Amino acid sequence: MAAEWITVSTPEQQPVNPRVVIVGGGPGGYEAALVGRRLGADVTVVEAAGLGGAAVLTDVVPSKTLIATAEWMTIADRAPELGIRLDGTALDGAALDLLRHRIDLAAVNTRVKALAAAQSADIRARLEREGVRIVLGRGRLDGPSRVLVSTPEGADDLALDADVVLVATGATPRALPEAQPDGERILTWTQLYDLPELPKKLIVVGSGVTGAEFAGAYTSLGAEVVLVSSRDRVLPGEDADAAQLLEDVFKARGMTVMSQSRASGAVRTADGVEVTLADGRVVEGSHVLFAVGSIPTSRGLGLEEAGVRLTASGHIEVDKVSRTTVRGVYAAGDVTGVLPLASVAATQGRLAMAHALGDAVAPLSLRGVSSNIFTLPEIATVGFSEAHMQEQGVKYSVSMLPLARNPRAKMLGVRDGFIKLFAHAGTGTVLGAVIVGPRASESIFPLALAVKYRITTDQIAETSTVYPSYSGTIAEVARMLHHRIED
Structure with missing residues (x-):
């Protein structure tokens, strides 16, 4: 960031009870709200989907809950090695049958969504106990010191004046132009939790963190999985030894890994999907999951009109205390592109609010993250x-x-x-x-x-x-x- 952005914030620069409006209720937003209340601010959180944002409702919490179930399946696979026998007698008194564990994906997804909803409700209850005002709707800046909220009821925009604005709107899954998600066969990672049964053959496009996590989970759950990677190995940005070990484990569990294979599109067939690769090959499956990155949720927020500078990728430029190029406007989380982790988003939100309200802060350091x-x-x-x-x-x-x-x-x-x-x-x-x-x-x-x-x-x-x-x-x-x- 440019050096001229660095200024010193002091309590005298803010009103006695500064008005804070936070656009986005994910980790960056709700953690900032809690800091704001502790420092005596009048805090309003504007959130369209639900408290916790994508991290709680469609990303981190549900995906890790699904993966936890897959882990139990992997542990169960080791049972015979540990001397555990799962024997049972049929109801009609027939000979003993080995009880094999299997997945009920509808039940798993019901639990996944219930846990996500419960976590969201817990966050909302915590914010309300702390005196945070919650407004359901989509917020956008009307200049640097006002936020307009479009409510679900479609009424006239609600105008919220602010001494401090924090934008924490996150990011959304990237979609290929030739593979538009339909929520049934062509999927993003936010759409997996409505599947009624385990895919017969899941094609996962993308071998980064998200692709590897879901490919591994569905393999452990019992699905046939094909992982399409545009690079020469799984997890190309991670430690080489770790990535190689994981790829070996994937293959040992029956996953097909297609290295140096870039997907260019996907279409539905009568009972599945066809994924076309850049070299003309076609991979057939029952479902396809595209995990090809995400895009910042920064469009239509009035940011550039307010003077907030964006990068070429659409991320909001921030310094190490989460300030944007406009005084009084801060940003945190995936919309900034600093590091797409919920923990970093939360840290950015806390730093932003502490700095804005005159508390002592140390600039963000990723050294120990x-x-x-x-x-x-x-x-x-x-x-x-x-x-x-x-x-x-x-x-x-x-x-x-x-x-x-x-x-x-x-x-x-x-x-x-x-x-x-x-x-x-x-x-x-x-x-x-x-x-x-x-x-x-x-x-x-x-x-x-x-x-x-x-x-x-x-x-x-x-x-x-x-x-x-x-x-x-x-x-x-x-x-x-x-x-x-x-x-």
Whole structure:
């Protein structure tokens, strides 16, 4: 961001009870609202779909709930290996039959949507308890200090004057011109939860995080899955070792991975779909899911008319305290394109509101932000990637151990996964980490602390761990990076 954007916000710059209008009720919006109320502002949240936004209603919460069900299916597959037999007698007294677990997708989706609705209701109740005003409708800027709201009833626009405006409208799935979603056979990830039964053959277009998560989940649920990737491997932007391990697991579970195959369109057939590739090949299936990225929800919001600058991709330009190019107008979350994580959106929202209302803030730093891919196994990362350090010429050391050697993993029948640490070659400071395995999202936290607070591998190695536990391998990997002082 341009240096001239950086100014100092003080309490004297705001009214005693400043009016804050937040457009968008996702993580960036509702977290900002809570900070605003704590700092004494009059806060209004404008939301069209429901509190929690896409993250709660159609993205993070429902997808991870679906994946949690798929994980149980994967665990059940290991039951015989652990000595568990699921035997039962038929009602007519016939011979014993092995009870095979199967998925009832309609029931799964009912639970998925119920959990999402419950989470949304909890967020709304919390905001109302804190005194936040909630307006259902679509908000757009009418200049830098007013928001107009189109309500569902179609009445005249409601005008909300504001001393501070925060835009947190998120993003929506990208659709190919030759593959328009119909919600039945040609799908985006927001439309999966109305499927009445498991697809016979699901084609997933896109091998990034979203594509990999859904491809893996539906494979575990029992569907035949074809993953179409335009790149040479799954998860091209992630750690190479982690991506290769996951692709090997996918193939071992029966998934077909089509590398270097770019989809150009899709059409419905009598009982399914046909996906056309750029080289002319056609892939047939019962359903197709397009996971080819997202576009920021920034059109029709009056942003440019108010002077807010957008990038070529349509994202709102912000600085490290979430200010836009217009004084008093802030933005947070996926609409900014900073990093498409709910945790980052929430952090941006909190920073924006604290800065706008004169509280002390530290600029956004992505150094200690951890991320997780909810595949089976999960892939969690924090800090610098190995590819980034190689590109930048950083002198680093790396150590890695497979989880298969871990006693806890052996007890649970876990064979796939590893823990990898990157440390500065001279100081031993932890620069980054990758964990692949069950619940990697939970195990990455201590390494996120290590990266954020510049802890050394020796300090990790000297800290006791529970035996047996996955964390024991974290300490062991750290010990491998110890450099003995030579005379």
